[in-house]
Amino acid sequence: xxxxxxxxxxxxxxxxxxxxxxxxxxxxxxxxxxxxxxxxxxxxxxxxxxxxxxxxxxxxxxxxxxxxxxxxxxxxxxxxxxxxxxxxxxxxxxxxxxxxxxxxxxxxxxxxxxxxxxxxxxxxxxxxxxxxxxxxxxxxxxxxxxxxxxxxxxxxxxxxxxxxxxxxxxxxxxxxxxxxxxxxxxxxxxxxxxxxxxxxxxxxxxxxxxxxxxxxxxxxxx
Amino acid sequence: xxxxxxxxxxxxxxxxxxxxxxxxxxxxxxxxxxxxxxxxxxxxxxxxxxxxxxxxxxxxxxxxxxxxxxxxxxxxxxxxxxxxxxxxxxxxxxxxxxxxxxxxxxxxxxxxxxxxxxxxxxxxxxxxxxxxxxxxxxxxxxxxxxxxxxxxxxxxxxxxxxxxxxxxxxxxxxxxxxxxxxxxxxxxxxxxxxxxxxxxxxxxxxxxxxxxxxxxxxxxxxxxxxxxxxxxxxxxxxxxxxxxxxxxxxxxxx
Numbered sequence: 001x002x003x004x005x006x007x008x009x010x011x012x013x014x015x016x017x018x019x020x021x022x023x024x025x026x027x028x029x030x031x032x033x034x035x036x037x038x039x040x041x042x043x044x045x046x047x048x049x050x051x052x053x054x055x056x057x058x059x060x061x062x063x064x065x066x067x068x069x070x071x072x073x074x075x076x077x078x079x080x081x082x083x084x085x086x087x088x089x090x091x092x093x094x095x096x097x098x099x100x101x102x103x104x105x106x107x108x109x110x111x112x113x114x115x116x117x118x119x120x121x122x123x124x125x126x127x128x129x130x131x132x133x134x135x136x137x138x139x140x141x142x143x144x145x146x147x148x149x150x151x152x153x154x155x156x157x158x159x160x161x162x163x164x165x166x167x168x169x170x171x172x173x174x175x176x177x178x179x180x181x182x183x184x185x186x187x188x189x190x191x192x193x194x195x196x197x198x199x200x201x202x203x204x205x206x207x208x209x210x211x212x213x214x215x216x217x218x219x220x221x222x
Numbered sequence: 223x224x225x226x227x228x229x230x231x232x233x234x235x236x237x238x239x240x241x242x243x244x245x246x247x248x249x250x251x252x253x254x255x256x257x258x259x260x261x262x263x264x265x266x267x268x269x270x271x272x273x274x275x276x277x278x279x280x281x282x283x284x285x286x287x288x289x290x291x292x293x294x295x296x297x298x299x300x301x302x303x304x305x306x307x308x309x310x311x312x313x314x315x316x317x318x319x320x321x322x323x324x325x326x327x328x329x330x331x332x333x334x335x336x337x338x339x340x341x342x343x344x345x346x347x348x349x350x351x352x353x354x355x356x357x358x359x360x361x362x363x364x365x366x367x368x369x370x371x372x373x374x375x376x377x378x379x380x381x382x383x384x385x386x387x388x389x390x391x392x393x394x395x396x397x398x399x400x401x402x403x404x405x406x407x408x409x410x411x412x413x414x415x416x417x418x419x420x421x422x423x424x425x426x427x428x429x430x431x432x433x434x435x436x437x438x439x440x441x442x443x444x445x446x447x448x449x450x451x452x453x454x455x456x457x458x459x460x461x462x463x464x465x466x467x468x469x470x471x472x473x474x475x476x
Contacts, residue, residue, distance in 0.1 A: 120273050123340060131335060
């Protein structure tokens, strides 16, 4: 174990890389979730069809193969990405597909009467979604988004296979250098667990913030 | 006085069920109208058509001398565009049976937000208007409560304030007390009675509260099977109904 701990500088680097990869992919995934999820309920059929094609493609094929495709195959056609960018795109697009279903479900969970009330007040479709429907859908989405975020963190481990020096990549290096197998993987297992726990906590805080006024908020009532 | 609302041979079906059958209806500017009749007789559908929540199958609806569901382009009458509907909707406000407040906003935010987003008022104008209205509905001490912290009657009063804040020419009340516990009905009806007495806004209410209809309305319409069976002043219609169907309906309320 001591030998492994001696490698702490690269473990820290790996942790930082994993966190960067997670955060960037999550931002991309979140943006894609909303764009694709809202496209699914567009009144234009072509938009809905494109969204379904996107969803089925990224959900229906392996994230690892998608990553290999972006990093190894696209350069053959003259499109180059560095490893981190390729990883973020692959993970973000993949989780974005799952996330779009969360957005769609959350938006559809808001009742018809809320649409009618905002129509009666003459909200434009954009204002209706921006100010009435989506704010009510977000608290519904957050717990599922939290689960997807943990999935995303775990998926970043495969990014080591396209030379991104994340935690898993570093564990391989330590293993090669020390000839130890159990210890380096045990250490990163714990680090992944700690990162995941922190993410769960952050999602909890966000969920509380967004549920304002919806249920428990009895404080201040007469 | 001019007619502010005209229905000209309007029909509407839901599947096989014909809810409005060649309906003709004229409402004068400033008139207070009560629509009564058995469930499923098409009363609510009239309000929902006016609020542009339901389309019509045939006929013409006019509001303020303009077609609602059609528009004239180069002297041709064509189905209304979204833009036309949006313009027409500006003149009409509606209060729903289930209140339909926005649950993520406080009571005062519910009344302020539409004024700011749709009427382009600034924060202080919207606030001032909202505070006046909360005073009118007697809920000045509850402005910062969320809808779930209010009783049904209080929520409905906020919903009335929210609709009034938009200064509509026409107000539609769709069975606004039907979802309330009996002891909460009166506080809502009191607000509506005051409104009807003080305001020259045209008002249409669908109700099952016959006493209220009597105080509120200049004219009462009795609906059955998608048609107006009988109409008249509350006094005439309630004390001296002519049609057999009206009589048998009213008997249930005595």
